[in-house]
Amino acid sequence: MIVTEQKRENKTELAKKLGVCRSSLYYRAKRDELDEEMKKQILIVLGLNPSYGHKRIALEFKLNNKRIRRCMKKYGIKPYRRRAKSPRKKDDEGKPKSKWKNEIIAFCPVKQNIVWASDFTYIKFRGDFIYLATIIDIYTREIIGWNISTVHDTALVLGAIKHAIERTGKIPVYLHSDQGSEYDAKAYGAYVLGKGIIISMSHKSSPWENAFQESFYSQFKVDLGYVSRFQTVEELIEEIYQTIYYYNNERIHGS
Structure with a gap:
């Protein structure tokens, strides 16, 4: 009983110092707990799909994308992004013209294997x-x-x-x-x-x-x-x- 009362007093004092009502401390603690769990799930998704941003992760979880974005921002989680373009093949300006032409330049196939x-x-x-x-x-x-x-x-x-x-x-x-x-x-x-x-x-x-x-x-x-x-x-x-x-x-x- 003494321990319980002490905890209650500690939370009351902390709430006063923070300028918030005592019940908000419980809410924040619960939200932090949920955010920790969400962070784990986000990291799992990014492990499988490194390029997913918050919108695609939200689709994966069927959740509001703002909630996912807030959690990712909170923990500094970012999807993989290419920093620079990959080097391309060497320019072929010196090559003679190919005998083959572009046969599909204005072509729109209507089925597969065309x-x-x-x-x-x-x-x-x-x-x-x-x-x-x-x-x-x-x-x-x-x-x-x-x-x-x-x-x-x-x-x-x-x-x-x-x-x-x-x-x-x-x-x-x-x-x-x-x-x-x-x-x-x-x-x-x-x-x-x-x-x-x-x-x-x-x-x-x-x-x-x-x-x-x-x-x-x-x-x-x-x-x-x-x-x-x-x-x-x-x-x-x-x-x-x-x-x-x-x-x-x-x-x-x-x-």
Whole structure:
């Protein structure tokens, strides 16, 4: 009883010093407790989805986004954001004009497996480079094929195409890419034309003509997050696979 009375007096004195009513101390304590629990849940979501901001986290929890934003601000929680653009491939101004033209420049497919687009990017990891080639169906916006290598060559991009054909069991009408040397190689043309696919290529120095792949890689790098957290290249590659799966199946896409 003496201890209970002492606690009550302490809370009363504290309330007077703070200039608030005694009941507000209970409210604040309860809110802090709820905020701590919410912080844990937010960190779990960000661990799986590093790029989610407060609005997408609120959608995940089905809560008011202002509440999530307040909690994130309180604890200094921030989603992953790219600090700078990834270095791009070397400029191709000196290259001769490709014999392939852009066949899809004003084309809008009405179903899947009409137009696939190919591209590759690189990820710097512990002083080395990992190259990722992907195939996207521009109707569904799904990544349907991919290949990873330590070398960027025609085998890298052909591996992604073969993987897409194997996974979907389909052959596209068009296969679009930029004019990189990997796509201008004889082996590339022989394989693609041999499958009865029409080759389409962007004009020189026109990355916007392969906008779906450019958009994917921009988001992919954000979703992948800081690669320095991985101890081995095997861990990184596993996370690349998980990030592609997440992009295709679980990401809450903005409108």
